[in-house]
Amino acid sequence: MSERQKARIATVWLDGCSGCHMSFLDLDEKLLDVLAQADLVYSPLVDYKEFPENVDVTLVEGAVSSLEDLEKIKLIRARTKILVSLGDCAVMANVPSMRNPFGARAVLERAYLENVTLHPQIPQQVIPPLLKRVRPVHQVVKVDVFVPGCPPSAATIGYVVNELLAGRIPDITDKTRFGA
């Protein structure tokens, strides 16, 4: 990445628990070092509404579960140079994928019909339609870097971000694992 211009980084939150973002925030004062080298151009932590063009690095938390996730991740892929699957939900679909063996319909019925006493009905608006199967990000779009962990530690995330900002592809195999 060029010396003069600051790198443009983004983070997104698909179907995950926000734990990966919490872990990212756990970088604490080291976040200042990251922000000295890069602008956070889109994130649940900042207030930009639309995912911008020309993003150098995007960290993706969460699996692809809904039609909204699917559309988002395709746009993000098209506008990002290096796409990072951050955490087990992005990398292997993790807990969100536990509905896959019995299907999306069963989840909606459980949440909106079986456990509801007043006007039970499955919402047709606001809640994005669920995909038949929850999938890891790389089974939907090309992913460049994988960082498993539930969540990956702040130290791992810091290492990954700094390596990427230095123009290197990080090797995380001795730093984290599935379920870490």
Added chain:
Amino acid sequence: MKAPLQVTVLQIDGREISAHADQTILQVALENNIWIPTLCHLEGLSDIGACRLCLVEIQGIAKLQPACATRVREGMQVVTRSARLDKYRQSIIELLFAERNHICSVCVVNGHCDLQYLARKLGIEHVHFPYMYPNLPVDASHERFALDQNRCILCTRCVRVCSEVEGAHTWDIKGSGIQSRVITDFDQPWGEAESCTSCGKCVNVCPTGALFQKGKSVAEMAKQRGFLPYLTMMREEETK
């Protein structure tokens, strides 16, 4: 008394090594601190060469051979690490992940699992194959233990320890290929399996979270395997 053993000289990864003629490549490698990944093999149980993780290259043989089930031969030249072997081993582990539902973050053996350990050791940070997401049952009918088919990798360690060491033969495999399942007593619920002595050996040899002690929560189930080589050694002493 056993017959006097013949000594064989072979090469592993370019190193000259002497071994007993009745040893397997895996035994000799381990004795010489050469690591070969294994899953179905467990010291103290018979070897069946099922998981294929321990495949090695042997000069002059086109097909890869399982180190746990191949005996050493004089002059044999074995290679235990190569790009080709790495690729096969990674694919085997990835296929195991894709075939059932492995959600490490909420698994009883998270951090104590042989499959998870090997994934990390072999540098796997994602699975290339599409996941199957089969709908599989959990059998919690036994008073003290439970079986979660979602985590079973069909290594048959439970079957072998129960039959070879405990002598109960409660466990077996039904079906074939991807439909294979471990079963207890002709496919009865484990809690109703009369042959089970509740010794817990199967639980401890199981490499994954498929067999676990009830009451253990996420990451709480660590397996105790020290008993196995000890037991088999004592029995060999007795039968001498």
